[in-house]
Amino acid sequence: MKNKIKNLGVTVALATGGEYQGIDLTIQSVFGIITGLACWFTDFALVLIVVYVVVYGVKFMTAQGNATKYEEAKKSLTWGLLGILIILGTYTIIYTVADFLGGDYTLLTPLTCS
Numbered sequence: 001m002k003n004k005i006k007n008l009g010v011t012v013a014l015a016t017g018g019e020y021q022g023i024d025l026t027i028q029s030v031f032g033i034i035t036g037l038a039c040w041f042t043d044f045a046l047v048l049i050v051v052y053v054v055v056y057g058v059k060f061m062t063a064q065g066n067a068t069k070y071e072e073a074k075k076s077l078t079w080g081l082l083g084i085l086i087i088l089g090t091y092t093i094i095y096t097v098a099d100f101l102g103g104d105y106t107l108l109t110p111l112t113c114s
Contacts, residue, residue, distance in 0.1 A: 049084055
C-alpha cells in the first residue's frame with residue numbers, strides 16, 4: 001500500500017512537470033495563515049479556560065479540608081494559570097517572530113481575528 005501511495009506521488013509530480021502550481025506564497029501570507037491559526041486556537045482555548053477554572057473551583061470545594069486534595073487542586077490551578085499565560089502569550093510570540101523575520105506586524109497594533 002505504501003508503494004502505491006509513493007508511486008502516485010511520483011506520478012502527480014511528473015504530470016505537473018515537477019513544479020508546484022497555485023498562488024505564490026509570500027512571507028506575509030504565511031504570517032496570515034499563522035495568525036488565523038493562532039486566532040482559532042486562542043478562541044478555542046479561552047472556552048476551555050472557562051471550563052477548567054470551574055473544574056478547579058469544584059476541586060477546591062470538594063477538598064473539604066483534606067490536605068492532599070487541597071494540594072492537588074492548588075497544583076492544578078497553578079498549572080492552569082501557567083497555561084493561560086502561555087495561550088495569551090501566543091500573540092507576543094507571533095509579533096516577535098514576525099518582527100525578527102521582517103514581517104509587517106508592529107508591537108502596537110493588535111492581531112485582528114475575524
